[in-house]
Amino acid sequence: MRLRTNMKYLIIVALCGLMLTACAHQKGDEENPVVTVSIAPQKYFIQRLIGDSLSINVMIPQGSDHASYAPSAAQIKKLSRSLAYIQMGHLGFEATWAKKLGGANEQMRWYDLSEGIDMIQGEHDHHGHDEGHVCTGGIDPHTWTSPREVKQIIKNLRNYLTELFPQHRELINTNYETFYNELDALDERLSQLADEQGHLSFMIFHPAYTYLARAYGFEQMTIEHDGKTPSPARLKNTIAAARKKSIKTIYIQQEFDQANAKVIAEEIGAEVVQVNPLSANWKKEMEHFISRLEQQ
Numbered sequence: 001m002r003l004r005t006n007m008k009y010l011i012i013v014a015l016c017g018l019m020l021t022a023c024a025h026q027k028g029d030e031e032n033p034v035v036t037v038s039i040a041p042q043k044y045f046i047q048r049l050i051g052d053s054l055s056i057n058v059m060i061p062q063g064s065d066h067a068s069y070a071p072s073a074a075q076i077k078k079l080s081r082s083l084a085y086i087q088m089g090h091l092g093f094e095a096t097w098a099k100k101l102g103g104a105n106e107q108m109r110w111y112d113l114s115e116g117i118d119m120i121q122g123e124h125d126h127h128g129h130d131e132g133h134v135c136t137g138g139i140d141p142h143t144w145t146s147p148r149e150v151k152q153i154i155k156n157l158r159n160y161l162t163e164l165f166p167q168h169r170e171l172i173n174t175n176y177e178t179f180y181n182e183l184d185a186l187d188e189r190l191s192q193l194a195d196e197q198g199h200l201s202f203m204i205f206h207p208a209y210t211y212l213a214r215a216y217g218f219e220q221m222t223i224e225h226d227g228k229t230p231s232p233a234r235l236k237n238t239i240a241a242a243r244k245k246s247i248k249t250i251y252i253q254q255e256f257d258q259a260n261a262k263v264i265a266e267e268i269g270a271e272v273v274q275v276n277p278l279s280a281n282w283k284k285e286m287e288h289f290i291s292r293l294e295q296q
Helices: 002-031 040-050 073-080 092-104 146-165 164-196 209-216 232-244 261-267 282-294
Strands: 034-037 055-058 083-087 109-112 203-206 219-222 249-253 270-277
Touching: 034 040, 034 073, 040 055, 040 146, 040 164, 040 282, 055 073, 073 083, 073 092, 083 146, 092 109, 109 146, 109 270, 146 164, 146 209, 164 209, 164 282, 209 219, 209 261, 232 261, 249 261, 249 282, 270 282
Parallel strands: 034 055, 034 083, 083 109, 203 219, 203 249, 249 270
Antiparallel strands: none
């Protein structure tokens, strides 16, 4: 009887300890400064520069389309504690919801990571530096999918975070140098691939790597056209173009239907590979994509 009583006592003590630890951790998270961003790669960039000193509120969840996503009431409420909203720049979500997001916290500072980047007009097939390109629509926002553009993004971020948290200046600068060197290594791999392959072509459903294509002279061929599913006639032309370019891999993002990609792949004997430009682990995803290009 005494043994059972002691066991119950020990279990209760252990449970109380776990609850206190969980409460302390939650309280710690609540006490951290809060910064809000649009997409998960931004969270990765911030953590690479400043570690876990911040609570980072990501507005667009994994698997959602950043052009059409609508924030929930709970997400809007989270903005009330944010010191700053760091925009990716030119996302459809940001343009549509900026006024409402700003209204949720009028004291919140606003920053834009696209500053200093030569933005590309519209979603389009990009054919390297020499052949030029035709643009439609607005500005292509996918700057974070090119290591060369990310160098500018983290320069901007270093300035913004230092302004917000000057007490972490030394940490931010040290981490910035480490991360910048890693970006140099990725940049070098892509530059070497461009030198070795000459004019590399790759096919993707939605044009998410336009900046990467421009930076290294690659050709990005897309299945989607002006944000719409391709018509039968365009699908036929796309199949012919893919066959002509000897495309062996078709990339598609997880948020899009794979049906048309599979149709093309079956016609030309290609493999469908899923990519995730919105991955929370930006470097791992970028290395995966570069490795696939290197295998072509």
